[in-house]
Amino acid sequence: MTGGVYGRGLRYLRARARVLARLAGWSVLETGQSFLVGYAPARALDDGFLAGRTGTGLGWLAVAGLGVALGALGTARVYAAVADLVEPLRDRLVARVAARGVRAGDGGALSGLTQQVEIARDAFAGLVLVSRSFLFATAGALAGLFSLSPLLLPAVLPPLVAAVALFAVSLRVLARRQEAFLIADEALAGHLGTVCPGLRDFTAAGAEDRAGAGVARHVEAELRAARSLARWSVLRVAALAAGGHLPVVLLLAAAPWLLAHGVTAGALVGALAYVTQSLLPALRDLVHGLGTSGSRLAVVLRRLAPGETEDDDTPLPRTAPDDDPTPRTTSDDDPTLATSDGHPVPPPLPTGAPGTHAGPAAPAPAPPVLLRPPAPSPSPSPSPVPALALHGVTFAYGPAAAPVVDGLDLTLPPGSHLAVVGPSGIGKSTLTALVAGLVVPAHGTVAIDGHPVPGPDAAARRVLIPQEAYVFTGTVAENLTHLRAEPVPEAELLAAADAVGLTPLLEALGGPAAPVDPSALSAGERQLIALTRAYLSPAPLALLDEATCHLDPQAEERAERAFAARPGGTLVVVAHRAGSARRADRVLVMDGPRTAQGTHEELLRSSAAYRDLVGGRPAPPARRSQPALALGDADGVDPVAGPGLAGDGRHVVAHGPAGQVQGSGDLRDGGPLGGQG
Structure with a gap:
């Protein structure tokens, strides 16, 4: 050279x-x-x-x-x-x-x-x-x-x-x-x-x-x-x-x-x-x-001049820029997950700093509308193939460290809705990283629709939404359809936005063709865009790693119900609030040696750790949020009543000074179920 x-x-x-x-x-x-x-x-x-x-x-x-x-x-x-x-x-x-x-x-x-x-x-x-x-x-x-x-x-x-x-x-x-x-x-x-x-x-x-x-x-x-x-x-x-x-x-x-x-x-x-x-x-x-x-x-x-030859007029080869300061190595076919170190970054460099406000409050949950056909199964099989299967999975951050996940067995049929709960630092997010293929277990196997993880076939069948959502500069439609190879009809895009609860923000921004400035969005607004993007993706398995932590309880419920109702879809939620566990078909309690699985009612009877997390009380009746700073919300978060608080009426704030977000903590019924695991 x-x-x-x-x-x-x-x-x-x-x-x-x-x-x-x-x-x-x-x-x-x-x-x-x-x-x-x-x-x-x-x-x-x-x-x-x-x-x-x-x-x-x-x-x-x-x-x-x-x-x-x-x-x-x-x-x-x-x-x-x-x-x-x-x-x-x-x-x-x-x-x-x-x-x-x-x-x-x-x-x-x-x-x-x-x-x-x-x-x-x-x-x-x-x-x-x-x-x-x-x-x-x-x-x-x-x-x-x-x-x-x-x-x-x-x-x-x-x-x-x-x-x-x-x-x-x-x-x-x-x-x-x-x-x-x-x-x-x-x-x-x-x-x-x-x-x-x-x-x-x-x-x-x-x-x-x-x-x-x-x-x-x-x-x-x-x-x-x-x-x-x-x-x-x-x-x-x-x-x-x-x-x-x-x-x-x-x-x-x-x-x-x-x-x-x-x-x-x-x-x-x-x-x-x-x-x-x-x-x-x-x-x-x-x-x-x-x-x-x-x-x-x-x-x-x-x-x-990497491709320069003796002839100055020789066409330039299409090569990746050598001086690009932001390497973007994607994980298999999923561009949202991805560097070689397991750090989730999208192909475009995110330009918005994490916000300090939660996203817009959503109206009461509405039944989702899906205009596109469900994702086809990878191959016909005489017996149902589990949507997700973990067998004897063990993982530790270092040879001398105690295992974060130890001998875990988990099988989810297609269409399941699993909530993962447990104290902070117990390994909930590590579990989603194992399922996504960002880390490899020391022992055991992970498979998505029968395809081993990590691997390109499994990567194409799962989408991960982390706690900090990424939005890139472009139009709203470009952000929402980023994971779809084929063009998305506008009717399908609007239906997905309505199902997840993005419609008020979509209208405020000016519609699908409107430009997006990530730095002008709150953390909750960026989460809604990332959730709708994942909803429109063809991946049947959705992994929500506290992906709704910046939303109020009603907006969170609407988004989770939308993912749970996706045709052919399977949902795994790292629970941020007790309501997420109550809505799930099945709950996985991660608590070291006391790891347990079952429905909400079964775990209330059999798991002391689960009862300690949720308080063992019945779920509060569903209702609309009260005006801002009214202390009756089960999760302690209410929408802003009007302009002047935290920017505009689309933001939500925790009880306390305007503009603050309630941090994750191990609260009882109606509160967060721990922070990141």
């Missing part, structure tokens, strides 16, 4: 031979300055001051000053020639990045235009300047040494050649180490960009250690790359010492011999001036400039 970049660079320079010739012509003036920086002081000493001719000495110093003036003129012209060489490269890169952004939908095109193109431009300009300066400064200095005395060359030329050879040998290795470090740094930044927005999800799933281990791997990789780069960078120091400092030592050590063999004192001073004022600065610029800017230029050019 490096050879390809170098080859394209040579072709680019050959096509601009006239600019290179003009650059070399103006650089000759700098060669004259390098020649005079040692020759003029030598003549001023030998022919002027040491010979008692002060005027001659001053004259030679004036010649040295004239050389500096001519060198400054040459440097000014050199910069103009460098601009003629560099700016076409910048324009070419801008055109390619813009074309790739348009043709390939590259989300990193803006970064390429605003940052990486400028990095390439500056690195290329610096590379041209330091390479040209070293070549012409070295030529002028060596010519001056030879003109003073050929005996001076053995003390300067061999160390200089050895230094350049050492640096040239190490250059390719240093470039690879520099690129490895940059790649490791980008990988760490990209991984943190994926992990940090989902910290609450990791905490809710009890996967902090796993997330930390993933970050630690990237940190260790960058540390190894940095150490390797530092070790090989010692060669730069060695080359600089050999070519720039060793000649000074050799000249001083050989001074008696040189003076005895006809080398004048002025010539010796001139040689020292050549080494310290010309060769050493030029070599230092070359080592640091070419070693750093050269590798950065190679890396950036590969990023900006």
